[in-house]
Amino acid sequence: MWKLTENWKGTEKNSLMTIEDYFKYLDLDKFExxxxxxxxxxxxxxxxxxEKEWSEHYFVANVSVSARFCTDDGQLARFLGGFYNSTYQQVLFDKSMCSGECLDKLSELGMDVKGRVSIGSLSYTRMDAVFEQGQTLHNLNRTDYRVMEKLSDKNLLLMDIKTGNFVVAQGTNLFARHPRGEKAAETNSLMGIEWGQGLYLGSTPLTIDFRHIRQEYGTKRTIEDIYQYREMLQDRFRLYTRMEKDELLSDEAREAIMLVGCKEFGTSDYEHFRKGLQEGLYDKGVSEMMENQKEKSR
Incomplete structure (x- = not known):
C-alpha cells in the first residue's frame, strides 16, 4: 500500500493506492x-x-504529489490522522482517488479514514500453527520477530528484528483478526502471534543465560548417553552460528553472539568445534546432567 498526498494550490488531499494505480496516476508515458x-x-x-523518506513529483509549479510505502498499521494511522501533512493547510481524504484494495485493507484492520480503530468491529480467531526455528513472525501490532529457538511447541525464543531485543514468548498462538460477523479467511484477515507471558531479556546476548532458559521453558530433553549429549551441544553450536550470520542483526549483536559461543566452546569455527567434540573436550558436563535427570525422576 502506498500513501499519497496531492497538493493542489494549497489544499492537500490524502489517498491510498496500489503501486500499479500510483504509476497510472503519474502517467509515466508522459515523462520526457x-x-x-x-x-x-x-x-x-x-x-x-x-519513515522520513518521501518521493515527490511536480506536475506544475503549484501542483505536486508526495508518496511513500506504508510499512505498518501505526504509520498508516498517523498518515490518515494528518500527522505528515503541513499544519497550515487544509487536509482532505479523497476516497475517489483510492485503490479498492486499499479501502478493503482498511476494513480488514477495522480502521476508518481518520486512522481510528474500532475494536468492537473486529473478531479474533485462533489458527492452527506449527512454529519453526528461523521463521519470521509478526504480531498484531506489526512487529516482526525471528524465531531464534523453538523451546517447545508454544514457547519460543524470539528476537525483535527492529530492536534486537530478545524475549521468551510463553504460550504463543497464531490469531486471525478479521471483521466481526465474517469467517476468518486469507482475504479479510490480518495474521499475527500473541503470547500469554513474556520474559524480556534485552538485546545483549552475552548477558543472557541461554542454558537456564532452555531448562526453564524448553521441552525436557532426556540425555541417556554421551552421544545424545554431544548432539545437544552440536545443536547449540549451530544456533550460535545461525545467529552470528543473521544479517538482520546489527554488527554489535553478531559480535556479542560470537563471544557467547567462544566462551562456551572456545571457538566459533565449526571444524575446530567438531574436532573438540569428537575428542571429548566438552564432555565434562554430561555426568552432572544425567545425575540431575535421575534426581528429578525420583
Missing part, C-alpha cells in the same frame, strides 16, 4: 525519457526504509 521514469521509480523505492 526512460531515465526520468527510472529515477522516479528509484526515488519511490527508497521510501521502503526511513
Amino acid at each position: 525519457s526512460r531515465k526520468d521514469v527510472a529515477e522516479a521509480k528509484l526515488e519511490l523505492g527508497k521510501t521502503l526504509g526511513d
Whole structure:
C-alpha cells in the first residue's frame, strides 16, 4: 500500500493506492525519457526504509504529489490522522482517488479514514500453527520477530528484528483478526502471534543465560548417553552460528553472539568445534546432567 498526498494550490488531499494505480496516476508515458521514469521509480523505492523518506513529483509549479510505502498499521494511522501533512493547510481524504484494495485493507484492520480503530468491529480467531526455528513472525501490532529457538511447541525464543531485543514468548498462538460477523479467511484477515507471558531479556546476548532458559521453558530433553549429549551441544553450536550470520542483526549483536559461543566452546569455527567434540573436550558436563535427570525422576 502506498500513501499519497496531492497538493493542489494549497489544499492537500490524502489517498491510498496500489503501486500499479500510483504509476497510472503519474502517467509515466508522459515523462520526457526512460531515465526520468527510472529515477522516479528509484526515488519511490527508497521510501521502503526511513519513515522520513518521501518521493515527490511536480506536475506544475503549484501542483505536486508526495508518496511513500506504508510499512505498518501505526504509520498508516498517523498518515490518515494528518500527522505528515503541513499544519497550515487544509487536509482532505479523497476516497475517489483510492485503490479498492486499499479501502478493503482498511476494513480488514477495522480502521476508518481518520486512522481510528474500532475494536468492537473486529473478531479474533485462533489458527492452527506449527512454529519453526528461523521463521519470521509478526504480531498484531506489526512487529516482526525471528524465531531464534523453538523451546517447545508454544514457547519460543524470539528476537525483535527492529530492536534486537530478545524475549521468551510463553504460550504463543497464531490469531486471525478479521471483521466481526465474517469467517476468518486469507482475504479479510490480518495474521499475527500473541503470547500469554513474556520474559524480556534485552538485546545483549552475552548477558543472557541461554542454558537456564532452555531448562526453564524448553521441552525436557532426556540425555541417556554421551552421544545424545554431544548432539545437544552440536545443536547449540549451530544456533550460535545461525545467529552470528543473521544479517538482520546489527554488527554489535553478531559480535556479542560470537563471544557467547567462544566462551562456551572456545571457538566459533565449526571444524575446530567438531574436532573438540569428537575428542571429548566438552564432555565434562554430561555426568552432572544425567545425575540431575535421575534426581528429578525420583
